[in-house]
Each structure stands twice: as structure tokens, then as C-alpha cells.
Amino acid sequence: MTMLKPGATVGILGGGQLARMLALAGARLGLKIHIYSPVANDPAFEVCAARTCADFLDEAALAAFAESVDVVTYEFENVPARTAEVLEAHRPVRPNPKVLALTQDRLVEKQFVKSLGIATAPFADVTSVETLAEAVAQLGRPSILKTRRFGYDGKGQTKIVEGVELADAFKAVGEAPSILEGFVRFAKEVSVVAARGIDGEFRAYDLCENVHENHILATTTAPAAVSAATARAAIDKARAIAEAAEYVGVIAVELFVVADAPGERLVVNEIAPRVHNSGHWTLDGAVTSQFEQHMRAVAGMPLGATRRHGRQVVMRNLIGADADNWAKILREDGACLHLYGKTESRPGRKMGHVTRVVS
Amino acid sequence: MTMLKPGATVGILGGGQLARMLALAGARLGLKIHIYSPVANDPAFEVCAARTCADFLDEAALAAFAESVDVVTYEFENVPARTAEVLEAHRPVRPNPKVLALTQDRLVEKQFVKSLGIATAPFADVTSVETLAEAVAQLGRPSILKTRRFGYDGKGQTKIVEGVELADAFKAVGEAPSILEGFVRFAKEVSVVAARGIDGEFRAYDLCENVHENHILATTTAPAAVSAATARAAIDKARAIAEAAEYVGVIAVELFVVADAPGERLVVNEIAPRVHNSGHWTLDGAVTSQFEQHMRAVAGMPLGATRRHGRQVVMRNLIGADADNWAKILREDGACLHLYGKTESRPGRKMGHVTRVVS
Numbered sequence: 257m258t259m260l261k262p263g264a265t266v267g268i269l270g271g272g273q274l275a276r277m278l279a280l281a282g283a284r285l286g287l288k289i290h291i292y293s294p295v296a297n298d299p300a301f302e303v304c305a306a307r308t309c310a311d312f313l314d315e316a317a318l319a320a321f322a323e324s325v326d327v328v329t330y331e332f333e334n335v336p337a338r339t340a341e342v343l344e345a346h347r348p349v350r351p352n353p354k355v356l357a358l359t360q361d362r363l364v365e366k367q368f369v370k371s372l373g374i375a376t377a378p379f380a381d382v383t384s385v386e387t388l389a390e391a392v393a394q395l396g397r398p399s400i401l402k403t404r405r406f407g408y409d410g411k412g413q414t415k416i417v418e419g420v421e422l423a424d425a426f427k428a429v430g431e432a433p434s435i436l437e438g439f440v441r442f443a444k445e446v447s448v449v450a451a452r453g454i455d456g457e458f459r460a461y462d463l464c465e466n467v468h469e470n471h472i473l474a475t476t477t478a479p480a481a482v483s484a485a486t487a488r489a490a491i492d493k494a495r496a497i498a499e500a501a502e503y504v505g506v507i508a509v510e511l512f513v514v515a516d517a518p519g520e521r522l523v524v525n526e527i528a529p530r531v532h533n534s535g536h537w538t539l540d541g542a543v544t545s546q547f548e549q550h551m552r553a554v555a556g557m558p559l560g561a562t563r564r565h566g567r568q569v570v571m572r573n574l575i576g577a578d579a580d581n582w583a584k585i586l587r588e589d590g591a592c593l594h595l596y597g598k599t600e601s602r603p604g605r606k607m608g609h610v611t612r613v614v615s
Numbered sequence: 616m617t618m619l620k621p622g623a624t625v626g627i628l629g630g631g632q633l634a635r636m637l638a639l640a641g642a643r644l645g646l647k648i649h650i651y652s653p654v655a656n657d658p659a660f661e662v663c664a665a666r667t668c669a670d671f672l673d674e675a676a677l678a679a680f681a682e683s684v685d686v687v688t689y690e691f692e693n694v695p696a697r698t699a700e701v702l703e704a705h706r707p708v709r710p711n712p713k714v715l716a717l718t719q720d721r722l723v724e725k726q727f728v729k730s731l732g733i734a735t736a737p738f739a740d741v742t743s744v745e746t747l748a749e750a751v752a753q754l755g756r757p758s759i760l761k762t763r764r765f766g767y768d769g770k771g772q773t774k775i776v777e778g779v780e781l782a783d784a785f786k787a788v789g790e791a792p793s794i795l796e797g798f799v800r801f802a803k804e805v806s807v808v809a810a811r812g813i814d815g816e817f818r819a820y821d822l823c824e825n826v827h828e829n830h831i832l833a834t835t836t837a838p839a840a841v842s843a844a845t846a847r848a849a850i851d852k853a854r855a856i857a858e859a860a861e862y863v864g865v866i867a868v869e870l871f872v873v874a875d876a877p878g879e880r881l882v883v884n885e886i887a888p889r890v891h892n893s894g895h896w897t898l899d900g901a902v903t904s905q906f907e908q909h910m911r912a913v914a915g916m917p918l919g920a921t922r923r924h925g926r927q928v929v930m931r932n933l934i935g936a937d938a939d940n941w942a943k944i945l946r947e948d949g950a951c952l953h954l955y956g957k958t959e960s961r962p963g964r965k966m967g968h969v970t971r972v973v974s
Contacts, residue, residue: 262941262954280639283662286941286954286967303642305661543949543972558946565924582621582645587917590902595621595645608645613902 260326260555262286265306267325267347269339271298273596273606274331274531277539279303281547287555292321299597300331312339322346329505329554333359333529334406350504350554355529358501361404363435365527372500374493375523377512378438388422391436398439401425403432413471440523442512446480448494449535451549452503454556458495459549461542461562463487466510466534472604476534476571478541478564482513486520497527506550508532533573533606538562540592540611541569566613579607619685619914621645624665626684626706628698630657632955632965633690633890636898638662640906646914651680658956659690671698681705688864688913692718692888693765709913710864714888717860720763722794724886731859733852734882736871737797747781750795757798760784762791772830799882801871805839807853808894810865810908813915817854818908820901820921822846825869825893831963835893835930837900837923841872845879856886865909867891892932892965897921899951899970900928925972938966 260266266282268275271293279289279300290306291298301307306324310317318339322328328349333356340353358368366376380391382401392399397420403412414420414428416436426434445468450460465480466473480487494509501507508528514521535546544552544560552559574581579601585593595608619625625641627634630652638648638659649665650657660666665683669676677698681687687708692715699712717727725735739750741760751758756779762771773779773787775795785793804827809819824839825832839846853868860866867887873880894905903911903919911918933940938960944952954967 259942262938263956263958276642280642280662283635283639283956284953286956288661288956302647302664303639303662305663543951552945557942560945561949563949579621583618583916586911586919590920590922592902594643597622597642597645597647599622 259557260287263288264326264555265290265324266551266555267292267321267328268300268331269293269312269328269335269343270331271295271300272331273299273598275300276303276596277536277545277547277594278329278331278531278550281545282551284548285551285555285557287551290321290325292318297599302597312336315342318342319346327554327556329550330356331530351507351529352502352504355501355503359527359529360406362402363404363433366435368500369497369524369527372496374496375521377440377523377525380436382426382434382436385423385426388426388434388436392416392422395436395438400437400439401429401434402437403429403434405432411471440512440514440525441516442523443515443520444480444482444513445525446482446490446511446513447476447532447534448490448509448511449506449532449538449546450491450494450498450509451506451546451553451559452495452498453553453559454504456499457559458498459559459562460491460494461535461538461546462564463490464534464537470604472575472606473533473573474575475573476537478537478569480513482520486513486522490522493522493524497524501529503529505529505553506531506535506546508534510534533609534571536594536609537569537571537611539594541565541571541613566615568614570612570614572610572612573606574608574610576601576603576605576607582608585610618916619646622647623685623914624649624683625910625914626651626680626687627659627690628652628671628687628694628702629690630654630659631690632658632957634659635662635955636895636904636906636953637688637690637890637909640904641910643907644910644914644916646910649680649684651677656958661956671695674701677701678705686913686915688909689715690889710860710862710866710888714860714862718886718888719765721761722763722792725794727859728856728883728886731855733855734880736799736882736884739795741785741793741795744782744785747785747793747795751775751781754795754797759796759798760788760793761796762788762793764791770830799871799873799884800875801882802874802879803839803841803872804884805841805849805870805872806835806891806893807849807868807870808865808891808897808905809850809853809857809868810905810912810918811854811857811862812912812918813863815858816918817857818918818921819850819853820894820897820905821923822849823893823896829963831934831965832892832932833934834932835896837896837928839872841879845872845881849881852881852883856883860888862888864888864912865890865894865905867893869893892968893930895953895968896928896930896970898953900924900930900972925974927973929971929973931969931971932965933967933969935960935962935964935966941967944969 464478823837
């Protein structure tokens with residue numbers, strides 16, 4: 257496919273804040289947006305003219321959606337394989353659905369990363385209490401048991417420390433197919449947010465540093481306080497992953513920086529085949545936002561400049577009641593407030609974020 | 616009225632690019648948007664969920680629209696008085712409709728500015744060929760005959776140079792009630808884009824410098840290359856105008872800089888009671904865009920920081936076929952492209968703009 261023209265329609269699966277910010281960025285470029293989500297009051301529906309509210313397995317709705325758009329993309333990795341298959345029969349899906357298969361399953365993802373010669377946390381396949389026992393014998397305690405599929409923000413995982421009964425731990429993850437991950441004593445969590453275009457061009461934002469609270473991203477700071485060599489190495493790993501996956505769009509690669517080696521060592525933690533919370537700072541802190549970059553890439557357009565504004569950019573998530581401080585944030589000099597238009601606030605729910613560019 | 620909360624709905628009259636960019640900025644703040652326009656394929660309809668496509672004089676549609684929103688604003692000054700009256704019976708209209716009456720009529724606007732002790736071009740009321748002859752005798756040639764109402768981008772005006780027959784000139788403006796403006800030999804055209812909040816707070820962006828081609832804005836450069844005293848004086852005049860009009864929202868004041876006096880002298884040319892093309896640079900070149908600033912103001916929220924990014928910001932309009940260069944602009948390092956989603960390109964039609972921040 258050649259480059260889409262302004263006026264073309266990008267279909268987005270999912271209607272959350274990522275889809276909303278993608279839609280807003282697409283509008284800037286003169287693209288039309290069609291949101292597909294099963295949730296009627298999803299925030300992305302508020303910012304576009306074409307909407308399909310239907311189940312992800314409603315094949316008639318999927319076919320009609322695909323026929324009405326020029327390319328399909330998605331805001332989340334848990335798109336069912338059959339959904340992608342139905343859509344692909346009609347229109348290009350970007351990033352390509354092979355990437356979904358890779359990133360939906362922690363075991364497959366880790367094997368893929370390992371196959372590229374890139375370090376991950378040590379891991380073992382767990383299908384039963386017995387295989388869990390073998391895995392714990394191999395990787396030790398503490399270690400983390402995670403379901404292979406559908407985990408996010410700390411859901412579907414449990415820590416195995418001294419004294420934990422393995423049968424209880426396996427129950428805690430619903431006795432689902434899982435992996436055990438060896439515990440990585442990391443000094444920092446960082447992420448690469450980057451894009452690959454249809455012509456193979458690759459552009460990364462500054463490596464950024466993430467702090468999680470209660471398993472949810474709390475702040476991202478760009479650039480990360482690591483050596484230039486570490487930053488380069490992290491971006492090179494993301495590039496190798498994107499190239500091996502024949503990736504088109506924005507990709508995020510989360511890594512641990514381990515300080516046990518002489519210097520810094522990097523371990524890939526997770527791949528997100530989409531725009532990512534740790535890239536939200538680019539909306540106010542970079543020449544091209546990750547959202548515009550993704551829309552450019554999936555539309556087959558050239559990638560934009562990824563240069564950072566200011567000396568440092570700090571993004572803080574507004575989780576649950578944090579967003580009640582919106583009026584205070586609006587009064588703060590230089591704070592850029594983003595609210596996602598969610599009607600209901602719940603503890604742990606991402607309601608918005610605030611970006612501060614330090615000049 | 617107190618501050619609206621995120622989740623509240625702002626109604627916008629008009630569906631062009633200004634309404635579109637207002638809607639996108641409102642979404643960032645978690646506001647819902649309802650667009651009212653009589654033109655079915657207007658670009659702002661693409662970026663919001665609530666839409667009314669009806670005539671501006673359809674009183675039932677206006678009442679239903681007003682009832683469904685929390686505050687009403689507009690993207691253009693030619694809102695009929697009756698429209699504003701119907702809306703105001705239901706919801707606050709911001710900026711207040713007195714401002715519409717002021718800015719819809721060039722004669723009333725100039726008299727208002729003059730009443731504040733602020734210089735305008737010399738002007739005279741024209742209602743006939745006879746009064747035109749008197750006005751030309753007073754103000755000389757060259758001078759410019761402009762209809763009092765509904766002129767923009769050079770429409771509804773004609774230049775009276777030596778040899779022009781006054782009857783022909785009056786015909787050229789449709790024999791409508793008009794004003795004759797004395798010709799101002801200006802060195803530069805500049806504009807103040809500023810906002811006034813419901814609490815009277817006033818914040819201006821850097822004075823910017825405008826170049827017109829064929830009576831249409833071609834480029835805006837911020838900051839304007841004038842003395843600090845001139846920049847301050849221009850902003851003070853805009854503030855005086857906003858205060859006298861009890862203004863709430865973003866206002867633009869276009870001025871001529873005349874270099875005939877010792878130093879620089881300022882003459883107010885025109886007031887726009889809305890976001891303005893010469894403020895588009897703020898989308899990429901300032902902490903808070905003029906669109907977010909307007910939405911904050913009309914929602915009763917605190918105003919945002921107006922600081923400029925970079926040493927200089929240059930905005931260039933993409934008029935008609937200029938927008939066909941979109942792919943080239945997307946490839947240009949650091950250029951920020953905005954397209955308005957207009958389906959039909961016509962000579963003289965504003966299709967988008969591109970901003971370049973010089974760091």
C-alpha cells in the first residue's frame with residue numbers, strides 16, 4: 257500500500273484514552289477516524305464522527321467497519337486473533353497481527369526476544385503446580401508468577417516469596433497457563449518509545465525512566481538518567497525487535513536497568529505493540545507526539561521529528577482521585593493537563609495525566 | 616456562573632477549522648463538545664460526538680442545542696443577533712453577545728475603539744455615492760471602501776485610487792452601508808492574541824507579525840520585530856478593549872505599526888472576538904494553545920501559560936493548492952503540519968497550516 261492521503265480514514269480498535277489521543281492526533285493531520293469498541297461510553301467515541309459499538313467477535317460488524325476504513329490499527333494488544341483475521345481479509349492491519357500473537361503471550365514474547373539474542377528476565381513455563389515447583393527450584397525466590405495472557409497493571413500476577421505455598425500462588429493466577437519470572441534486582445525501569453515506518457525507517461524518542469506505584473505507571477521522566485551507551489543500547493534493542501517483527505507503528509519496549517554488572521546491563525521486560533503510557537510526555541514535550549507518529553506510520557506517511565523540548569520532561573499519571581486536582585493543575589504555571597473524558601472515576605483507573613516541561 | 620467541570624459540554628457555533636481546533640483542545644481538557652453548524656460536511660463535525668446541523672435562525676434547534684450544553688461560544692463574529700438572543704435565554708454565551716454587535720459592524724467597532732482613546736485609521740460613514748464623495752474629499756486617495764458588515768479576507772472592500780469613479784466603487788461593495796478608511800502607510804501588520812478570564816485575568820501571547828497575500832493571512836511570526844515598548848503598548852490596547860467589552864475568551868486585535876512618527880505608532884485595524892488565524896502558531900509554539908486558552912476561559916477555568924517555545928515561531932497558512940504539499944511538509948524536519956479535513960480545495964480556501972519552531 258502506498259501512503260494514505262489526508263481525508264483517508266483510519267479505523268481504531270478500542271475506545272480508551274489511547275484511542276482517544278490517537279484520534280485527536282489523526283484529526284490534526286486531516287485524517288478521518290472510525291472507532292470500534294464494544295463499550296458504549298468509551299472516551300474515544302466522543303472525538304470522532306464514525307463509530308461502531310459492537311463486540312470484537314461480531315464478524316459482520318468487523319467486516320463493515322473494515323470496508324469503511326483505509327487501514328486498521330489498535331490501542332491494545334489483546335485483540336482476539338479471529339478479530340484480526342477478519343479485518344485483514346478486508347484492509348491492512350498495522351502493526352501486523354503477527355505482532356499481536358507475539359505480545360499476547362508472555363512466554364512467546366520472551367522466547368522471541370531471547371531468539372534475537374536480547375536479554376530478558378530468566379523465565380520458565382508453568383502449566384501446573386508441579387511445573388511451578390520445578391520452575392521455583394530453578395529460578396529461586398523471590399520470583400513472580402504471571403499468567404501468559406491478559407495481564408496488565410499488575411493484574412494476573414503474584415509474587416512468590418519465602419513461605420508462599422505454590423498451590424496458593426497458582427490459584428492466585430487462576431491456574432491459568434503462566435510463566436515464572438526470576439526476580440530482577442533492577443536499579444531503574446526505562447522504556448523506549450519508537451516508531452517504524454512502512455519503508456523501514458526507525459525513529460526513537462529519548463529513552464525515558466518510569467516509576468510505578470501499585471504496579472501502575474506513576475511518572476515518566478525523559479531523558480532517563482542513564483549513560484549515553486545504555487540509552488543507545490536500549491534503543492538498538494527496540495530497533496532489533498521492531499525489525500524482526502516487521503513492525504509498522506509506534507512500539508514501546510520496557511526494560512530494566514541492572515546495576516550489578518560493571519556499568520549498566522539491560523533486560524527487556526515487556527513489549528507493547530502500541531502507543532504507550534510512558535510516551536504521553538511527547539504530547540507536550542516533543543516535536544511530534546507518539547500519537548501523531550503512530551498515525552503517520554500506519555497511514556504510510558513519513559515519520560516526524562522526535563526531538564525533546566526543554567531540558568527534561570516529566571509526565572505524571574492522574575490515577576483515580578488524583579484527577580480531582582484538575583483545577584489546581586490548571587492554575588499551575590506551565591503544567592499541561594490532559595483529561596480522558598472518563599465519566600466514572602475508580603481507584604487505579606487512569607483518568608488523565610499532567611506534563612511538565614523543564615526548560 | 617462558576618467553573619465548569621471536566622465532563623461539562625461546550626457548545627460551539629460554527630463548524631470550520633477554528634471550531635475544529637477548539638473542539639480538539641476541549642477534548643484534551645476532558646470537555647465534551649457540541650458543534651452547531653448549518654453546513655453538513657463542515658470539518659468540526661468530524662471531531663465531536665454531539666452535532667446539530669441546522670440554520671442559525673432555527674429557533675427550536677437553537678433552544679434544544681442550548682439546553683444540551685453548559686456554555687455556548689462561537690468561532691466567527693457574524694452570529695446573527697437573534698441567534699445570540701435565543702441562546703442567551705438558556706445558557707451563558709461567551710464572549711458576551713454585546714461583543715458581536717461591536718465587531719459585526721466596522722463603523723460601530725471603530726467608534727468603540729476611538730471612544731477608548733485608541734487610534735484607528737481615519738474613517739467616515741458611507742451610505743450613498745454622495746456621502747462617499749464627502750468622505751473621499753475628507754480622507755483623500757488612496758482610501759479603502761469597506762462594507763460595514765460581513766467582510767473578511769478582502770471580501771466586501773475596494774480601493775479608491777486616482778481615477779476610480781465613486782459610483783463604480785460603491786457598486787463594487789454592493790451599495791451596502793459602508794465606511795471609508797483613510798489609507799495607513801504601515802511598516803508592519805501585527806496582532807495581539809490574548810485571553811480574558813471570567814475573573815478578569817488577562818494573558819497575552821507574544822505580539823506577532825503578520826504578512827498578508829491577496830488579502831489573506833500568509834504568515835505569522837512570533838515575536839514581532841518591534842521595540843519592546845511597541846509590543847507592550849499593543850498588548851495594553853488589547854487589554855483596554857477586552858476590559859471595556861467585559862470580554863471572556865480569546866480575542867485578537869490587529870494593528871498597524873506606522874513608522875512615520877519618531878519611533879513606532881500603533882493603529883488598531885480590526886478586532887476579532889474569537890480565536891484567530893494569527894494565533895495558530897500557539898498550537899506548537901506556546902505552552903497553552905489559543906484554542907485551549909479559549910476553552911479554559913469560556914468554561915470559567917483559570918488561564919494557562921502563554922510562554923513561547925523557541926526563539927521564534929513561524930506559522931504559514933496552506934491556502935488552496937498549497938496543501939497539496941502535505942507530503943513534503945511531513946518529511947521536513949521539525950515542521951508541524953495541521954490539515955483541517957476540508958473535502959474540497961478551492962483557491963483562497965484555508966486548508967491547513969504549518970508551524971516551524973526555531974530553537
